[in-house]
Amino acid sequence: MNEPQDPDVRSLDARSLRGLAHPLRMRLLDALRFDGPATASRLAEKLGESSGATSYHLRQLAAHGFIEDAPERGKGRERWWRAAHQGLRFDDALLTDVNPEVRGAADTYLHEVATTQARDLSTWLGNRHAWPREWxxxxDMSSATLRLTPELTEELVEKMHALVETYRDRALDEDDPGAARVRIQTRTFPLPTE
Structure with missing residues (x-):
């Protein structure tokens, strides 16, 4: 699939994937991407981890270029971090890399993404009563099962992504009281036949 290159989206390669494919690192990166700059101690409190663990994994993320210093936020000895990119692009070729460590990191990464998506949906279901009635x-939590070729499946995925992209330009300002961040999750995969 040829996607347009966005400077705010980082393409994962074998080296960077190995630096990211850890559950806590992925949670830290998501927290910085979605909630903005933070310190290791603030992230530790938010994620229920020790500040030593968050500090170590933040340094690893920085070494691989996923995060960077946010010096405009720091006061004194506090070190603030921010995400270096707002999105990630996964290359399916990583799943068939000749190096078994790369293949293992690719599997870990994809399984953690799936776990995070399921956790996000479960959290919404558990807390939906706290949201205003209009929400x-x-x-949506729907499912459709179609009989498609790989080519038609790829076309469907491309069209779904294109539709989502049409809403990026319509995204509302963070100051709009009626707006919230909305997560769109798509899953398209073949099912085994009996």
Missing amino acids: HRTW
Whole structure:
């Protein structure tokens, strides 16, 4: 699939994938991408981890270029971090890399993404009662099973991504009181036949 190159989206390669494919690192990166700059101690409190663990994994993320210093936020000895990119692009070729460590990191990364997506949906389901009534009828958890070729499946995925992209330009300002961050998750995969 040829996707347009976005400077705010980082393409994962074998080296960077090995630096990211750890559950805590992925959670730290997501926290910085979605909630903005933070310190190791703030992230430790938010994620229920020790500040030593978050500090170590933040340094690893920085060494691989996923995060960077946010010096405009720091006061004194506090070290603030921010995400270096707002998105990640996964190359399926990593799953068939000749190096078994790369293949293992690719598997770890994809499984953690799937776990995070399931956790996000479960959290919404558990907390939906706390949202204003207008949000109660806007969410979706649907499924469709179609009989498609790999080519038609790829076309479907491309069209779904294109549709989502048309809403990026329409995204509302963070100051809009009626707006919230909305997570769109798609899953398209073949099912085994009996």
